């Protein structure tokens with residue numbers, strides 16, 4: 001991969017420009033190929049589809065685990081021998097082989113895709129589908145007036161940025177930022193893969209009252225996980241007993257997901273991850289870790305940007 005001409009990436013560090021490209025005014029990783037993005041845009045919805053849509057690192061995997069558990073009514077045997085990252089199609093991503101990652105760009109470009117896998121899924125059970133793409137890259141039926149259910153999880157952008165920075169150090173298909181300071185500048189310039197946290201979050205906040213949208217926040221989920229499970233179950237049209245709800249809360253806790261091989265994404269990314277320094281996808285799972293990363297100056301600059309972008313939106317996120 002040698003990168004492509006892009007006005008947005010012109011000011012990015014050279015190594016970022018080499019591993020990303022600009023597609024329709026948003027930066028994306030070379031792993032999210034044009035073919036995958038175009039297939040995502042043209043994805044054929046089914047009326048009983050349930051989407052988990054998020055900006056990266058905001059609690060996607062956690063919500064996905066809850067949604068799967070709701071669907072199988074906490075029957076843990078369903079997960080045996082399976083892996084969390086293989087259970088839910090990740091629309092804009094190539095379908096990675098079990099053996100590891102693709103080694104060349106040509107291999108990635110011709111790889112089977114998750115959209116193709118999702119198209120082939122049986123119609124007897126509602127599909128749970130995951131995507132991070134910006135709203136304008138979604139199929140028509142998911143924009144403005146969503147015709148399928150969408151769970152959206154927002155997370156305060158300071159913790160999101162910190163989580164994203166660590167994730168980039170972990171996987172090889174994202175830029176390997178040389179420092180937190182470098183990542184911070186890229187994040188506030190909307191040059192990280194996935195684009196602007198503000199645009200992504202606000203585009204779904206606008207649809208929060210739509211009957212097919214459940215807008216949750218990571219911080220609320222942390223504060224009252226049971227309530228989040230109940231809300232997701234109701235949204236998915238499932239009436240579950242207290243006992244099943246309790247078991248879902250337990251099997252979607254950070255502790256449970258980290259210690260179980262099938263629910264800890266590390267196992268699927270083993271070949272892709274740089275595990276040398278004992279890093280893990282299930283990193284901290286807390287609210288407020290940004291305080292260990294943001295300098296005073298970065299915090300002041302970020303707060304100014306936040307005020308400017310979020311003013312009048314009515315969205316109030318907790319930072320601690």
Ligand code: A3P
Pocket residue numbers: 054055056057058059060061062159162163164166252253254255257281282283284285286289
């Ligand atoms: P940290 O890096 O802050 O620990 P995503 O799934 O969207 O990539 O988000 C990953 C983030 O969610 C990571 O945040 C991860 O630790 C956290 N996470 C994953 N499962 C969780 C759970 N069950 N409870 C709380 N946080 C969880």
